[in-house]
Amino acid sequence: MITGGRSFVSSPPAFSNDAKRLLVCTGNTVSVFSTSTGLQTGELEGHGAQVTSVIVVPASTPASKVLCYCWTASLDGTIKYWDFAAPELMRTIHIRFPIHSMVIPSISSERVESNGKYPDLFAYVYIEGGKQKEEQPHSSVGQIWKCNLTKSRLVGGVTLAKTERPGSITISPSGKYIGIYEKRKLLIWEIPGKDSEHHGYKKIRLHHTKPFTVMAFHPTEKVVAAGDVTGRILIWRGVGRRTFSNEINGGVNMDAEDRPGVRDNDDADSCSTWHWHSAQVNVLFFSSDGSYLYSGGREGVLVVWQLDSGKKKFLPRIGAPLLYFVCSPDPSLSSISSADNRIQLLRMPSMEILKSISGIKLPSSHMEIYEGFGSGVVLNHTTGLIAVPTENYRVQFYSLFDDREISEVQICERNHQPGDEITVKVNLVAFSSDGSTMSTVETRLPEEGIGSLFSLKFWACGLQSKHFSLSTVIYEPHRESGISCIAFRPTGHMAVSSSYGGDFKVWIHRHEIPTKDLTLQNNGWTCHAVGSYKKKPMTAAAFSSDGSVLAVAAEKVITLWDPDRNILLTVVGDSLEPITTLSFVGKTEYIVSASRGSNPQLTMWSMSKLCKIWSYRLDAEAVACSMDNSTFAVLALSRLSKSMEPAETTLQDAEGVILLFNVENPVPLSTWIVSKAQGGGLSFVRSNPRLEDEVEPKTPDEVLAYVNGAHEYVLFNPYGGQAGKVSIPHRRNFSVSDETERFGYTSIYGELPEFNLKIDQTPFPSMPSEETWKSIFSGPSHSLPPLPKLCSDFLESLLERRSAAVE
Template sequence: MIRGGKSLVSSPPAFSNNAANLLVCTANSVSVFSTATALQVAELEGHTALVTSVIVVPGSRVLSNCWTTSLDGTIKYWDFSIPELIKSIDVHFPVYSMVIPSYHAQKPENTENPTDIYAYISVQDTKNKQNKPNKDLTGQILKCNLTKSRLVSGVILSETKEPENITISSNGKYFGIREKRKLRIWEVPSKDLKNVSHRKLKLLHSKKLSCFAFHPTERIVAAGDVTGRIMIWRGFGDRTFAGDSGKLMKDEEEKPGVRGDGDADSGTTWHWHSAEVKFLFFSSDGAYLYSAGKEGVLVVWQLDTGKKKFLPRIGTPLLSFVNSPDPSLASISCADNRIHLLKMPSMEILQSISGIKLPSPVPEAFRGSCMDFAFDQSAGLVAVRTENYCIQLYSLFDDREISEVQVCERNHQPSDDVTMILNLVALSLDGSVMCTVETRLAEEGIGGFVTLKFWERGSQNNDFSLSTVIYEPHSDVGVSAIAFHPTRGMAVSASYGGDFKVWVSNRGSQQNEKLSQRARWACHAVGSYRKKPMTAAAFSADGSVLAVAAETFITLWDPEKNVLLAVIGSARESIVNLSFIGESNYLVSASRGSNPQLSVWSMSTLSVFWSYKLNTEAIACSGKDSLLAVLVVFPDSSKPELDGAAVQNDSGAILLFNAGDPVPIASWFVTKAIGGGIAFIQSNRSIDDSMDMDDNPDTTLLAYVNGDHEYALFNPHGTEMHERKIRPTDRVSGLEGTGQFGYASIYGELPEFKLKAIEASADPVTPMERPWETIFSGPSHSLPPLTKLCSAFLESLLEKRTSMVE
């Protein structure tokens, strides 16, 4: 089994000490990406639940250790260059956030007399609710001794209703949490020991706070709220932390902008964002403040003057900002599951790490008429419609984005008013043609229309170019379904207005392909049945029969002559899905509503072969045999229990049938079935050995994509459902060759002429095989002393574990 589609933006990432790698929390693991290529080079596997934070241990450029926390209740210590798990700490509570103040301290750690390393963690304690005076407080801030691998007993800094994210200052002197309309800030003692006491203060605000950040050098804290305002408190903690009891400034006139008895000299409010502020971040020198939110614009504030500059048109809400040890590199995480690497201070986007895009929200009135994705079964791709009016082509085998198509040019709109909807996307059987349907909503009853577009894939790449645009293909009504002919340039569109249209491409009729750069699509025929809404369509395996659902009836047509051949069946509810099975001996239909029904029709007798009353979300049919896969959603009254616990509201099952037998061959329980989809995918030979293919290279795989666009790819006939990870070597070959090794990793590259001389030597030696013969190569006047060179080189290969000793 292959799993993919993980979120890259559930938690902020972290840069390595040399800024060459970016560590990203991806579900139960941490993925290591190269900042030069934006491709994955390693993965840290070991957690059994969502990873919530990753912290890189500071040090030299060659040091590659990090701490991770997870909802599985463990804190783990890794060497991510190998990668290898070094140490695991079980704290017995789900960990939502962690900070390590000593890693931010300005003075270097004393390695001769090392002290214990302490971390502050935000956890959720639901086990001891009965023994608490206030049972609603499940969030706690605890102190953990990382060196001795245990919690510090008796230290609970705070209790909150829910676990809160911990924010720490860049100098490691202060950390805090937001709690509704106030900030709680603690001072880290200069000697952070086991039983040391912590002083704290609180700052109040009139609205619920969403994020905050500390100034790197001064006692300034900035906080953003849910309305888009930014509050700047200056001189916080002068009474609490400085111990100056003589300045009890409680008069509002002496503390302008500070509410209540807040311990700050003054407060200033800035307001540019129209919605919730998602993150705040101070520059390393403290002169600028970065902010962003739902608008998809990165705002840079000059702290002294309040002047602004912008990085606009990112096209999606922003979630977090992280700087790197290299001052010219930073990253921003976006709500569309993408991480941009920025060149600072110009804020130019250098690279993008793209995961599968999240579902695009649609108004309730269009909920049943939108299709989230389509599958390219031959190439193992899924086409996903996104929130910014794009179609993303994503590889299920490689778990990465292949390309993106901008269907309609529209700027990102932060408001909740939807004016454009990307309804449908469909791919031809060979993946060479794509069809999209978009709807522009009427404003005050004026200006609404539907657009049908055909796209062609380029011969040299995976990019699609626009071929034909058809405005209002079915007058002023919406398109309900799109289906492609299996062997030729033909497609059919069905509409709720009571008709369907057959479209043909002129490419096949061209005498010289060079005369026509693009195929043009034109209407070939129009059909209808009793003026009933046409709700689904499908071609047979050879394309000789076209099945169109006329509400509760199934009509069979000759697509070439546009002749009605037969009318079969009568469902209780409107049919929303049609598909021919195998060699078209069977036809499957699915209807939804109060009386849902899944029916398999025999094409030889034109009658129902078998049927079930199932709430069907999606169906998939194999083109090589008579296999049928059905994704069903459990109704509330018949949900099973797994391990003694009821399943979630959106849980379901995948049922695998042989079309000639109503008894399922196999079944699998799944989560997030609402909005999900399934498809049979042709096997990729590069993964056959690890997917239990039963010595049959022609076996197809079954792909399941859930409502959050997470997916699983597995062999439905496999005897074992073990999980197979997509290794970095599967994604790209020779990726590690772009890095630096040996001498170059410590002191930089040798002069170019020296490298050429090595390459031109009579007996060349591959550096990866025998690195010791070339590591110390170079002119004698350029090399450091041997004692310094050897100690630095050995230090880069060995790991000091003095901090791990009790």
């Protein structure tokens, strides 16, 4: 079984001590990426639920930078200690409650006590547990507990806070303070210098008129920053001076004039407000020297504030709302996570983007699912790629076998900023059988009820570059009606588009033809034929395996056509609801249709007998047919799958089920229960040649790919013999990390260029040519070799060599 497509931005990542690796929470695992290549080099597997926190044990000395240990916390209620270089699980601590956040204040201190032992290490965890309210039985209660990591147990009787729901804990860079935000207040605790199991905690509160969304601590001063839902940033100075410092006048209330901007009796000297963001602030982070504050939100712009003056500079056009900003031990490297499931590595302080770690684009709440069948995610059965339409008018191509982004295609040349109203939607994406041609349908949404526009585009894939280039644009291909389906003929360059307006069109590709004046006629796609049936909406279309028959669904009936001559051959049956998908099963003469609505139906039709073979009342979310065999798979939603009596009890508790059928047998061959079926996709995919060499010799020719509504996917063998049992193991091909240490010159400027100085092999070497020295000294100064390397050779080249006379 191969899984992938997980979210890279569910929690903040963490850098290794040498900044060469980035640890990313990805579902139930932690993925290790190389910061130099952006490729995955390892994985930590062992948690049974989503990992919510990863904390790298910092290096106490320069020599200990090679240490590769980390702590992780998960919703499975466990804390684990890892050697992520091996990788190896060292220890597991059971909390028994889901952990939403964890911090370890004293992790960097290695003070030795008088008895020669290291003090105990403590963690503070934000767990989901406690008694639920009777009036809200499904609500979750958040609590902050203390855990002794050294003794692998909770500290009894220590509960720092109880909140309505669990959240995240923020820790100061020094580890002296921790804090949380709940609605309109901040709660901050001081961690004693010598943390133990028996002492009290000092706590202060800071108040605001709007709900908080993020907070941050200054690295050296008593300054706290917080962002709210309106886009404002509040900065308190002198925080906790009375409570934490034990000053003599600590209990005396100061006048409001002496504490500008501070509300009520909050323990702070002053409070100032900055406002640039138009929506809630998601990112707040102080620079390591405390001179700058980084902020970000829905606009997709990283703002750098100068703390003393309030001046700003920007890193614009990141392309998606920002979620996390993390600094590395190397001050020249940072990372920023965005809502489009992308982590970008930045060179600081110039904020130049060095590398991107991209997962599958996550479903957008702003993009409504287009009328018709499926969620818009398209799987290519030949190449093992999936195409994901995104809200920034692009299509992302993602490799299922490699679990990484391959490329992106800009479908519509329009400026897009996160948070803008969606003005164009990429409704449909379709591929030819060999993957050389792509077709897309985009809709320009009307403004105030007018101005809608449908566009059909054909794209050609280059043989060398493997990137798609625009070939043909057709505006309003079906007048003002939307396109319900696009299907390519398996043989030859032909495609069909069906329309809700009551017709379908057959398109053919016109190749370049040399004319008399030796010019090439523009190649492109042109309309070959137009067909309709009783002016009924055409809701789906499919070609047979040999391309000789075209099946088009005319609302509730199936019409069969000769695509070359555009002749109606026959009409088959009648369904209860409009048909949303049609598929020929492999190389057989059977067609499977699915309809959705109040009376959903999955039906098998025989083209030779022109009749229905069998049918089920299933709400089919997706249908996938084998390319060679007489089998097909159906992804059905569980709310109506309970009509199948043998699995009624089980399916009621699941979100969906995958059923594997043979065309002539209505009894499923295998059944798999899946989650997040709403908006999911299904397809048979050719096995990757790597699997045949690295797995077992009996790897099937095709595997079944399931992509759920959250764009997570799994590849498995559907012919394994038992439901839920697959023969392809979870295997990943990780890249080799470059662990070469860099010192001195190379750590600043990189490797020196290689110079090939050709010297004549004569008894007395001649001086290098002027052109050679000219090329050495040309270029930017930071790329030049150091002076000691060139000085001796350069000075020697200026001296004239003479042969000494021997007397």
